[in-house]
Amino acid sequence: xxxxxxxxxxxxxxxxxxxxxxxxxxxxxxxxxxxxxxxxxxxxxxxxxxxxxxxxxxxxxxxxxxxxxxxxxxxxxxxxxxxxxxxxxxxxxxxxxxxxxxxxxxxxxxxxxxxxxxxxxxxxxxxxxxxxxxxxxxxxxxxxxxxxxxxxxxxxxxxxxxxxxxxxxxxxxxxxxxxxxxxxxxxxxxxxxxxxxxxxxxxxxxxxxxxxxxxxxxxxxxxxxxxxxxxxxxxxxxxxxxxxxxxxxxxxxxxxxxxxxxxxxxxxxxxxxxxxxxxxxxxxxxxxxxxxxxxxxxxx
Numbered sequence: 001x002x003x004x005x006x007x008x009x010x011x012x013x014x015x016x017x018x019x020x021x022x023x024x025x026x027x028x029x030x031x032x033x034x035x036x037x038x039x040x041x042x043x044x045x046x047x048x049x050x051x052x053x054x055x056x057x058x059x060x061x062x063x064x065x066x067x068x069x070x071x072x073x074x075x076x077x078x079x080x081x082x083x084x085x086x087x088x089x090x091x092x093x094x095x096x097x098x099x100x101x102x103x104x105x106x107x108x109x110x111x112x113x114x115x116x117x118x119x120x121x122x123x124x125x126x127x128x129x130x131x132x133x134x135x136x137x138x139x140x141x142x143x144x145x146x147x148x149x150x151x152x153x154x155x156x157x158x159x160x161x162x163x164x165x166x167x168x169x170x171x172x173x174x175x176x177x178x179x180x181x182x183x184x185x186x187x188x189x190x191x192x193x194x195x196x197x198x199x200x201x202x203x204x205x206x207x208x209x210x211x212x213x214x215x216x217x218x219x220x221x222x223x224x225x226x227x228x229x230x231x232x233x234x235x236x237x238x239x240x241x242x243x244x245x246x247x248x249x250x251x252x253x254x255x256x257x258x259x260x261x262x263x264x265x266x267x268x269x270x271x272x273x274x275x276x277x278x279x280x281x282x283x284x285x286x287x288x289x290x291x292x293x294x295x296x297x298x299x300x
Contacts, residue, residue, distance in 0.1 A: 050074040084127040085144045085182055088115050090158070091190030091218075093135040093167040098191075100222040103281050110281040111189040111218045112158045117289060118187060119154050131157055134172040141179070169194045173202035177209055189216045191223075196261055200268035213274040217265070221282045226254045 053062060053073030066074045096108035105113075115131065122129040123146060130144035131154050140157055169190070176186070186206050192199055192215075206213050222228075228247035235242045262278070269276035277292050 049077050051077060083146065084122065084125075085180075085184035086118075086122050086127060086129045087144060087176065087180055087184065087186050088119060088129065088131045089172070089176060089186065089188045089190070090115050090131065090133045091135070091167060091188075091192075092133045092139065092162070093193070095167065095191055095193050096218070098220055098223075099281075100220045103220055103222075105281055107191055107218045107220055107281055110279070110285065111216070113285055114216060114218075114279065114289060115187075115189055116155060116158060117285075120151060123151055129154070132172075132176055133157065133160075134167075134169075136166045136168045137171055138175055143179075144184070167193055170198055170202040174205050177205040177211070180209070180211065183210045185212045185214070187214045187216065189218055191218050192265065196264040196268065199265065200272070203268075203272060203274065207272045207274070213269075213272070215265070215269055215274060215276045217262075217276065217278045219278060219280050221280055224258070224280060226251050226258075 050063060050066060051074065053075050057075050061075045061077075063074050063076045066072075090111055092108060096111065097106050099106035099109075119129045119131070126146055128144035128146040129150070131140070131142045132138050133140045139162065140160065142153060142157060167190075169192070180186070203213060203215075226247065230247070231244065232247055233242055233244045266276050275296065279288060
């Protein structure tokens with residue numbers, strides 16, 4: 001593993017989250033026996049419920065203790081445990097290359113480390129994880145797998161720097177939703193530079209297909225606080241015309257609009273029963289990620 005890959009698979013981050021399980025809240029499908037609930041009834045160790053015996057049921061599933069009490073045959077049903085199939089969606093549009101003057105990492109670098117840490121955690125749990133990078137559409141796609149060599153493949157993909165100036169979230173999400181055949185988890189890492197209504201409408205495709213969705217909103221502190229003081233030339237990173245202006249005249253209105261934008265995303269995700277988590281790039285990555293996973297586990 002080269003220096004860049006070691007940076008993405010940051011050992012401090014991985015050590016902080018190694019004791020946490022990224023369990024699926026929704027019922028998920030899988031192929032091999034694992035640690036997540038499946039929508040299929042199976043014969044694992046976790047009891048689910050009884051049902052009346054019908055001709056053709058296997059006798060070995062009869063609960064004889066219940067029969068002794070009720071003189072009626074009942075079948076024991078169990079929750080099948082299955083592995084999770086997760087898909088990481090990483091925004092690689094040029095707006096993700098922004099790095100504030102006081103930021104150690106660009107949004108893309110920060111998001112790539114988060115993606116690498118989550119992929120490592122999922123593979124350690126013997127779950128399957130895939131990765132898609134997108135800008136104006138899907139640029140790279142690796143389907144979920146859980147082999148030992150898969151992590152290197154994911155890291156190599158995260159290191160590629162090509163990008164396009166425009167982001168088309170709606171087209172990307174719809175394309176990904178059509179490619180994922182089994183119910184599972186979709187983890188989005190993006191600065192979400194699009195109209196919130198458009199983003200939420202695109203997320204509904206995942207909701208319709210019963211995927212569980214986690215939305216990591218990657219933001220630079222500059223975007224959250226608008227700290228600029230002197231007359232500034234703002235250059236659009238996604239093809240917008242440069243704008244020369246006095247920041248002090250815009251700050252209050254910018255912060256109001258930004259707050260409404262974030263609140264609309266939060267509210268929409270709650271209505272779709274999806275996790276929304278802002279990730280400022282100045283936050284210590286290991287602490288931010290482990291806190292999110294711990295809070296999520298507690299809620300589950």
